[in-house]
Amino acid sequence: MSLRSRLLGSALLVVGVTAVGLAGTVAPAFVPSSSAADGIALTAPAPLSSLAAPALLAAGSVLLVGGAAAATGGDGSARAALVAPAFGAVAALAFGVGLVAAPGSAPATATNPAAHAVLTTGPPARIAAGAAVGGAVAPVVRATTTEDTVALLAGSVLLLAALAAGASDPLSLVTGGVGGAVAVALLWAVDPDRWRP
Template sequence: MPTLRSRLLGPVLILLGVAALGYAGTFAPAVVPSPSADGVASAVVSPLSLLATPPLLAAGSVLLVGGAAAAAGADRSARPALVAPVFGAGAALAFGVGLVVDPGSVPATATTPAAYDALASGPPARIAAGAVVGGAVAPVVQATVAEDTPALLAGSVLLLAALVVGASEPPSLVTGGVGGAAAVGLLWAVDPERWRP
C-alpha cells in the first residue's frame, strides 16, 4: 500500500512527465502531407528541435514511469521502468506524424508510403533514438540497484539498439541520454526507496 508521501509524490512526478512530453511536442519535427512529388514534407519547428526534443521526451517518459511507480507504491522492481523507452519512442512517433503540428493531417500521413521512409530516416527517427537512449537509462540504473539481471539485460539491449539506430545523429543520442540521466537523478533524490541502493 502506498504511503502518504508516495501518493503525493506520484502525481507530481506524473505531472512533470506529462509537462515535459507536452513541451517537447510544441517544437518536435514532423512529417506532414505536401503537394510535392513524393507527397510529404518535413516540418521542423525550430533549428534546436533536434537537440531539445530528445531530452524532454526521455525525461518525460522516465518521470511518468517513476511517478506511476510511486503512486502505486510499487516495489523496487526495474521491470516497469522498461516501459520508459517505449513511451519516449511512442511520443516521438506521434509527434513525427504531425499530432501537434497539424493534427488533421495525421490520417493522411499515416497512410502515405513516402511518409514511412521520411519517418524512418528523417528527424523523427533520430529524435526517437535519442528518447529511447534516455529512457533506457531508467531500467538500467534501477535494474543495477535492484540486482535484476533480466531487466538489466533488456534495458542494455534497448540502449545499445538505440545507439546503433541513431549512430548518424550523435547530438540527439547525447542530449537524450542527458535528459534520461537527469530524470533518474531527480527520482534518485526524491524517491530514494525505489531508486537508491
C-alpha cells in the same frame, strides 16, 4: 501507501506529461503540403528541435514511469521501467507524423509511403533513438541497484539497439541520454526509497 507517495507520484506525473507535451511542440513533424511532390513536408518548429525533443521525451518518459510507481505505491521495478524507452520512441514517431503539429491529418500522413521512408531514417527516427537511449537509462540504473539481471540485460540491449539506430545523429543520442540521466537523478533525489539501493 502514504499520502506523501501519492503526492510525489502525482507531481512527477504532471512534470512527465509536461515534458512530453513540450517535446510534441518542438519535434519535427510531417504536415500536409500541396506544394510538395509527395503531398507532405517536414517542419521543424524550433531551430534546436532535434536536440530538445529527445531530451524532453527521455526525461518525460522516465518521470512518467517513476511517477506511476510512486502514485500507485509500486516498487518501481526495473522491469516496469523498461516501458520508458519504448514510450519515448513511440511518442517521437507519433509526433513525427504530425500528432501535435497537424492532428487532423496525422492518420493520412501516417499512411503516406514517403513519410514511412523518412520516419525510419529522418529526423523523427533520430529523435526516437535519442529518446530510447535516455529512457533506457532508467531500467539499467534500476536493474543495477536491485540486481535484476534479466532487466539489466534487456535494458542494455535496448540501449545498444537505440545507439546503433541513431548512430547517424550522435547529438540526439547525447541529449536524449542527458535527459534520461537528469530524470533518473531527480528520481534518485526525491524518491530514494524506490531508486536508491
